[in-house]
Amino acid sequence: MPRKRTLKLRCPICKKAVKSSDADFPFCSDRCRLIDLGKWASGAYVISSPVVDADEAIRESNPEDPEDES
Numbered sequence: 096m097p098r099k100r101t102l103k104l105r106c107p108i109c110k111k112a113v114k115s116s117d118a119d120f121p122f123c124s125d126r127c128r129l130i131d132l133g134k135w136a137s138g139a140y141v142i143s144s145p146v147v148d149a150d151e152a153i154r155e156s157n158p159e160d161p162e163d164e165s
Contacts, residue, residue: 106122
């Protein structure tokens, strides 16, 4: 009979081993969860480059095409 698989990862804050069945997953404790929330709230986590929609990128590359002419 196959065993039930448990995923073991590391806490992103303190790097302790964490099981996917733990209550605070993916964190090891409520403390690490709050530290991560504080980083989000303070702006420590940022997206390095702006996300551009594919349609928007096409419009920017072809500015002579009329979008809405009435």
